[in-house]
Amino acid sequence: MGWISSDNEHEGWAACVAPDGRLSSSSSGEGMLIEGVSGRYKRDKLLPDYEIVPDAEMIGWRGACNCGWQGEMWQRVASPADADFSRRRGYVPMEGFADASREVEDAIHEEWKAHIAPSEAILGVAAAAREHSQAGQRLDKTVAAAKAAGASWADIGRAVGISRQSAHERWADKQ
Structure with missing residues (x-):
């Protein structure tokens, strides 16, 4: 899910972070779509300049905006016991989709809103x-x-x- 600024100049989202630091722009049934070709992952058939990185390999999340802004990293942890919102650590099971939890996504949305606050003002x-x-x-x-x-x-x-x-x-x- 993404967010659009009032002037339609900014589009933000909670992006999954691949092991090499690249950010997801979307997802498929096979994993997260990551722009760029590292040669390590399968290329997407419809978007040949994108690779499909398995959800299980996503290491965290960060806010992203089409203007190039990126928020601080939220680390994905392997167990609920390791989750610590105050330390920017969120738990999402390794099996299934790697999308950020509602709590982390809401925090990223707040960071993005702070990013666009000057243009909104x-x-x-x-x-x-x-x-x-x-x-x-x-x-x-x-x-x-x-x-x-x-x-x-x-x-x-x-x-x-x-x-x-x-x-x-x-x-x-x-x-």
């Missing part, structure tokens, strides 16, 4: 700037309408919270 800044510009345009139009209707610069200034002179300086040339 910029989206808020851009939205506020658009709203500010639109509000400024509405204000200019309503001031012009008020002036055309006979309102004084003192009345307009009072409505906006500025002086008569400031209102005149700001909008007189926009009439």
